[in-house]
Amino acid sequence: MKYFYSLLLVLAVTQLYSQETINGSIIDEDTKQPIEFATVYLPQLEKGTITNQNGEFTLEGISQGSHNIIVSIVGYQTASQNITYPLQDQLIIALKPSAIEMEEVIISTPFHKLQSENVMKVERANIKALQQQGAVNLSESLTSIAGVESVSTGVSIGKPVIRGLSSNRVLVYAQGVRLENQQFGDEHGLGISDAGIESVEVIKGPASLLYGSDALGGVLYLNPEKYAPVNSSVSNIEGKYFSNTKGYSTNAGYKSSGDNLKFLFRGSLAEHSDYKTEDYRVTNTRFREQDFKAGIGYRNADFKTDFRYNVNHSKLGMTDGIGVQNTNRTPLLPYQDLTNHIFSLQSTSYFENSQLDYTFGYTYNDRKEFEEHHDHDHHEEHDDHEGEEEHHEDELHLANEEGVLEPALHMKLKTANYDIKYHFPKTDKIETVVGIQGMNQTNKNYGEEQLIPDATVNDFGILATSHIHFNAADIQIGARFDTRNIDVNSGINKNYNSFNGSIGVKTNLTESTIVRLNMATGFRAPNLAELTSYGSHEGTNRFEIGNSDLKNEQNIQADLTIEYGNKHFEFFANGFYNKVNNYIYLTPNGELVNNDPVFLYLQEDAALYGGEIGVHLHPHPIHWLHIETSFESVTGKQDNGANLPLIPANSLTNKVRVEFDKNQFHNGYAFIKLKTTFKQNNTSAFGTATDGYSLLSAGIGGDFNIWNTTLGVSVSGSNLTNKSYINHLSRLKSDGIFNMGRSVNLGLNIIL
The missing domain is CATH 2.60.40.1120 (Carboxypeptidase-like, regulatory domain)
Incomplete structure (x- = not known):
């Protein structure tokens, strides 16, 4: 209120x-x-x-x-x-x-320019275009963006990876506020649905100058759907079916705008059974997700404000391996029960030639994890899938007979944050923004198990950045100071400080060629799990021990980008070198506790380097034909020569896309894509190599106008050859469990 x-x-x-x-x-x-x-x-x-x-x-x-x-x-x-x-x-x-695709304004950077005008390289993708490729969830969709991958646990849980960095080294923004959902856990996903999200912007590199701690590796900025045009109303109903999981997702929304006041709401539901490989279904990868988003906005000539609310409730099965083979959608034990609330208020006051932006956010994450209560020293063996199915169903039945099943792990994370920026009056040469940001966060335990203790985190940061226009080049410079206090109920009280800066230049070598060179520093304070963990976790199957002596991670990254584009041909090459001091990592010490291997948090200096390169051809005069090729590579090593964990394998993507508009058929498209992922031999001390593979996908779709109603239809297929493969970033890799096999997906969207 x-x-x-x-x-x-x-x-x-x-x-x-x-x-x-x-x-x-x-x-x-x-x-x-x-x-x-x-x-x-x-x-x-x-x-x-x-x-x-x-x-x-x-x-x-x-x-x-x-x-x-x-x-x-x-x-x-x-x-x-x-x-x-x-x-x-x-x-x-x-x-x-x-014939080049239309540009959009970049929201994640402070000056809100087109990408061609930005000094910093930012990738932007339309969520609808990503969905057309048949991904089951948002995190999987994002892997279509060059330089972005996902650490996955089945098809329900995915954590974004930007150029080899993941966990809370990658900051996620939704509704203009930072998404805080205990993202430090290996098996903790985004906790947000792609329904009601219009686009995503990706900053691939340290963005601590703009966003503070946890943006050391980059930022995913999720833009919510826009309101209806002035004095209009729009409603739609959308549904999708996924053959592999026998699953579906559906959402419906309505939005209306007047001269000054506007509002919208959207609800969605998704359910999936266990995903299937060529030979088996992966037991208990089933899940159910409910999501609701709403917004109300007001604007006049000198002021605008936008209040948004999102609640997401998910019930996610956590697989123990290959067992019961069916297409039921109700998760078995163990499973996660997650509820995530996001409140945001974004406002702007306009003065003569200047403006004040102020954003206030509150997120409330309620995480429950239910598991079998058994003696760790005595495990019942099951000889076949039939016996295991009976075992799982009996356990679930007994749990229901007890009434309300108590969670083994129950944590509530509450986060309030603010972001205030003042845009100084513009001149022909310079634009300047100054601001302050802060956060108060509390974590409390309510379950019988406690992986991390109760704690309070307080952040404060102050920043200034300028965009300077010259005839031959644009320069952007900035500086920032941050402080973070972590107060743990067990007696640990830590303070972390960091000063960071950035400088970048963009110049047009020719009318068609843009060169960008950026250097920036970033930092990340250790999170609660890294500092204080002590216990086994059902989702990770390991006993983690935190380290209260951990220091800030501090990095400096250099990026060089070259882009060439004319009416029918585009080329880009992005290269980076990222030096990370005090890189925090997990490593086993060879001991066991309750049959779980013990992992310790340690630090070592490290470096990551690589980049992306690609071409986009839309030949004259057949502008409707698009041929795209991209290659991405990243290498991560500690200074002692050891490889960093969870570094994605090199990959090559080839895609042919056609666009057409004929008679009653609008926004038509068809594509075929072949993504080749190469063998990953550069593994960490407790990792193993992963074989390469190629995945074929295709799709077709478009809009029909029928009786003053727009009907959108889409058909897509992924892994069409039903290839048995394991992604190097799959958390099920250690058990030899394959990723998802062939899936044919149907979509229907009715716009009223």
């Missing part, structure tokens, strides 16, 4: 200025002819419209000062232009014809 009252207070004190108007027109740069249906958008004000048949547009409710205006339409290069209101003359913007 405090967020609701804060919203009312802000609205009450905000002055309502007169609604000012911008009139303009969009034309073709070559023919000078007007362009109809072009999208005109002011990202800072979140105002947009579409040009009429004469290429004309009108935008109302514009405050005085400097604004960035974005114009985009298929078949043309996206245009970005700074304007100062009031205008002296009518605005006329000319677009260059191009």
Whole structure:
């Protein structure tokens, strides 16, 4: 309720200025002819419209000062232009014809520019386009982005990996606030559904300057779906079926916007049975996920605010190996029962040529893990799948007969954070942002087992960054200071401080060639698990012992990016070198406790290096044909010569995609993709090599207009050859369990 009252207070004190108007027109740069249906958008004000048949547009409710205006339409290069209101003359913007995909504004960086204007390299992907490739969950979808992989536990749990770094070295943002869901655990997933998420932005490198601790390896920034256009309403129902897991996902949403007030909501449900390989089903990889998202926003010429809420409830089975073979969807013991709440309030006050952004967030993660209660020294043996199925079902039945089943592990993590940034008045040469960020986090235990103790974490950071425009180049510099206090009820009290900076330059070698060079430092304070763990965990099957003497991880990374693009050909090459001091890692000491191997947290300096390279061809005059090839590689080693764990294997992806629009069939597409993952021999001390493999996938889809309703249909297939393989980042690899086999997926989306 405090967020609701804060919203009312802000609205009450905000002055309502007169609604000012911008009139303009969009034309073709070559023919000078007007362009109809072009999208005109002011990202800072979140105002947009579409040009009429004469290429004309009108935008109302514009405050005085400097604004960035974005114009985009298929078949043309996206245009970005700074304007100062009031205008002296009518605005006329000319677009260059191009077959390159439209650019979008990057939200995860402070200056909200197109990627072509950014000094820092940021990858952006549309979630709908990722879903078209048939992934079961969000984490798997993200692996289609070059440089991003996933540490998986079956198909229900995935942890993103950016250039070899994972766990809470990769910070995830959702609804504009950091996602805190006890992500330090190896078998802890994202805890968020892709329903109601529009796009993802990936910063591949230290982003501690912008986000503080836990952004040492990079950031995944999830952008929620936008509200409906002004004075309109949109609703849709979507469903998908996955043949491999005999599973489904469905979601429905409604959104409506007036001149100032707007709202939306979306609910989703997904259920899957155990996934199937060529020879067997992997017992207890089944899961159920329920998700609800809602938002309400308000804006006028000088103020905007957006309140969002998301609750996600998941029940995830944790496999013990190959046993019962059926397609039931109710998880067996052991399983996780997770509820994650995210509240966020993002607001902006606009002044003449400057603005103040302030974001407040609260996340509440309730984690329960249920397991068999048995004597660790006496395990009942089962000779066949039939006996094991009876054993599992009896245990579940007995648990239900007891009434409310008590969790063995039960933790509640509550996090409140704030992010306040002031954008100084822009000049022709420089843009500057200063800000403060902070977090208060409490962890409490309620179960019979305690993996980490009760604790409180407090963060505070202050930052400043500037984007400087020169004729030949753009430069971005910044600095930040952070402090973190960790107070553990067992008596440990730790303080961590870090000063970080970044500098980058972007220049156009030619009209078609962009070069970016960035250097940045980052840090990560040890998490509660690394400092205080002492116990066995059902999800990891190991006894972990924390180390209270751990120091900050501190890194410095250099990135070099070269991009070339014309109307029909694109090329990119990204290279990086990442030096990490005091890298924290787990290693076994050869002992056993309750039949679980003992793992210790240690530190050693390390380095990671590699990159991505790719080409994209859309030949003239067949602009509807896209041929894409990309290669990605990362190597991670400690200074003592040992390989780092969980480093993804090198991979090569080839994809052919066609796009078409004919009669009543719109936004049509078809693709075929072959991803080859090479053998991974560079393994850590307790790891083993992983063989290479190739996976074939394909899909087709598009939209039909029927009775004033848009009907979207899609069909996709993954691992079409039903290849038996093991991904090097699969947590089931140590048990020799294969990843998912062939799956054919059907999708239907009705837009009303």
